[in-house]
Amino acid sequence: MKRISDHPILGPLPEAREVWITVDGERLQAREGEPILAALLAHGIHVQNISRKKKAPRGLFCGIGRCTGCVMTVDGVPNVRTCVTPVRDGMVIETQEGLGKWGDRK
Amino acid sequence: MIDTDILVVGAGPAGLSAAAEAARHGARVTVVDENEKPGGQLFKQIHKFFGSRRHRAGVRGFDIGYALLDEVKSLGVEVMLDTVCYGIFPEGVGLVVSGKRDVLVEPRRIVLATGASENPLCFPGWTLPGVVGAGAVQTMINVHRVPVGERVLMVGSGNVGLIVSYQLLQSGAQVVGIVEALPKVGGYGVHAAKVRRAGVPIYTSHTVVSALPNSDNTRVKAAVIARLDENMSPIPGTEKELDVDTIAIAVGLTPMTELAFIAGAAFTYSGLLGGHIPLHDEDLMTTVEGLYVAGDVSGVEEASTALEEGRLAGVAAAASLGKIPEVEAEEKKREIRESLRDLRTGPFGDARARAKEEIVNEMAKRRGKRSA
Numbered sequence: 001m002k003r004i005s006d007h008p009i010l011g012p013l014p015e016a017r018e019v020w021i022t023v024d025g026e027r028l029q030a031r032e033g034e035p036i037l038a039a040l041l042a043h044g045i046h047v048q049n050i051s052r053k054k055k056a057p058r059g060l061f062c063g064i065g066r067c068t069g070c071v072m073t074v075d076g077v078p079n080v081r082t083c084v085t086p087v088r089d090g091m092v093i094e095t096q097e098g099l100g101k102w103g104d105r106k
Numbered sequence: 107m108i109d110t111d112i113l114v115v116g117a118g119p120a121g122l123s124a125a126a127e128a129a130r131h132g133a134r135v136t137v138v139d140e141n142e143k144p145g146g147q148l149f150k151q152i153h154k155f156f157g158s159r160r161h162r163a164g165v166r167g168f169d170i171g172y173a174l175l176d177e178v179k180s181l182g183v184e185v186m187l188d189t190v191c192y193g194i195f196p197e198g199v200g201l202v203v204s205g206k207r208d209v210l211v212e213p214r215r216i217v218l219a220t221g222a223s224e225n226p227l228c229f230p231g232w233t234l235p236g237v238v239g240a241g242a243v244q245t246m247i248n249v250h251r252v253p254v255g256e257r258v259l260m261v262g263s264g265n266v267g268l269i270v271s272y273q274l275l276q277s278g279a280q281v282v283g284i285v286e287a288l289p290k291v292g293g294y295g296v297h298a299a300k301v302r303r304a305g306v307p308i309y310t311s312h313t314v315v316s317a318l319p320n321s322d323n324t325r326v327k328a329a330v331i332a333r334l335d336e337n338m339s340p341i342p343g344t345e346k347e348l349d350v351d352t353i354a355i356a357v358g359l360t361p362m363t364e365l366a367f368i369a370g371a372a373f374t375y376s377g378l379l380g381g382h383i384p385l386h387d388e389d390l391m392t393t394v395e396g397l398y399v400a401g402d403v404s405g406v407e408e409a410s411t412a413l414e415e416g417r418l419a420g421v422a423a424a425a426s427l428g429k430i431p432e433v434e435a436e437e438k439k440r441e442i443r444e445s446l447r448d449l450r451t452g453p454f455g456d457a458r459a460r461a462k463e464e465i466v467n468e469m470a471k472r473r474g475k476r477s478a
Binding site for chain 2: 002003004005007008009010013034035037038039041042046047048051056057058059060061062063064065066067069083084086
């Protein structure tokens with residue numbers, strides 16, 4: 001997992017409680033309170049959805065919840081902005097196709 | 107029903123300092139922000155600020171953020187996080203509070219401090235994962251402590267491009283180069299010198315012409331840059347392929363003005379300040395009575411100017427409610443405006459000072475016409 005653990009200005013990475021999320025069926029570790037997208041990037045996952053028209057992969061652009069580049073289906077709810085939505089223990093996250101589909105809400 | 111004198115939208119530098127200033131004078135202030143954490147973009151600013159000591163030069167952005175949060179807390183300001191403001195209507199201000207829809211507020215004054223969002227840049231491959239906003243990179247590496255990529259091309263040599271390049275180096279990433287479309291570097295010389303000393307080449311009169319995908323088309327594999335002629339057109343034959351997995355875009359920001367638009371405020375255009383901006387007077391009040399703007403939403407500048415504009419809007423809003431004696435309020439406003447003038451000096455600041463002045467003049471003209 002890729003984390004910036006030592007930083008010349010910010011010092012060592014502060015401790016955080018670990019939570020577990022499921023991403024496309026795979027269980028992955030995350031830090032409590034971090035945005036879903038940060039956890040995914042730490043695991044080297046850069047594609048969050050496949051665009052509706054051109055079927056092209058999309059991911060992070062703005063990081064502040066404006067551009068919708070990073071939307072995914074989270075706990076059955078499509079179009080969740082992963083850059084501004086914190087992880088929660090047990091979250092089920094799926095790479096979204098196009099506009100996504102409503103699934104079983106947990 | 108939330109009962110408040112002044113509603114501030116946005117808990118960044120402008121919003122928090124507006125709230126602090128108004129609350130200090132006895133106004134009841136509520137700050138709303140859609141994020142789960144306050145501070146806006148302050149907490150990703152790990153560099154020391156510029157200017158004079160009065161403008162907190164030498165202090166790192168996140169320390170300013172912590173100090174402001176302490177201040178608003180001690181002044182009894184209510185900060186509502188995870189709260190989206192979706193519109194300003196005759197009936198009141200519409201909020202979604204932690205998913206609870208249609209919470210209506212009827213504040214007596216509103217300060218919009220909604221900030222700005224990063225501009226994209228169009229070129230073949232611009233939607234590939236790995237083409238990212240420079241500010242987004244800054245958030246990921248400095249706040250969330252995750253790398254966005256290993257080898258980065260920065261597009262744009264303004265202060266954001268230069269500072270984020272340096273912070274990428276601090277985070278352990280490699281910055282392969284910075285391209286700048288203009289013939290000279292856009293940002294401060296000291297920031298440029300820092301990245302140059304670290305061995306990062308700055309390609310002036312260059313731009314990115316395309317992002318090349320990896321074999322399964324899921325991420326950037328390389329960037330193609332080219333030299334620009336005097337008409338800003340790429341010169342054929344000067345293309346150069348750089349081995350990068352990330353292309354960070356630092357080509358300016360656009361004010362997030364939707365709420366002012368919904369409220370019916372009149373707008374003006376300033377390319378230098380980021381685009382369409384709500385017209386405002388020297389108290390930062392828009393053409394809608396009692397609606398103020400502060401920080402990037404009133405013209406994209408810097409965190410230091412956002413802090414001062416916030417104070418100005420806070421004082422003006424509180425004074426208009428009779429919370430500050432008129433003479434004292436005018437004195438305070440004068441002092442803050444002077445401080446803003448100090449911040450808007452030098453080769454970069456002078457142009458911004460003129461642009462801001464034009465907005466105030468246009469507003470005065472409009473008011474003159476109305477009363478005539």
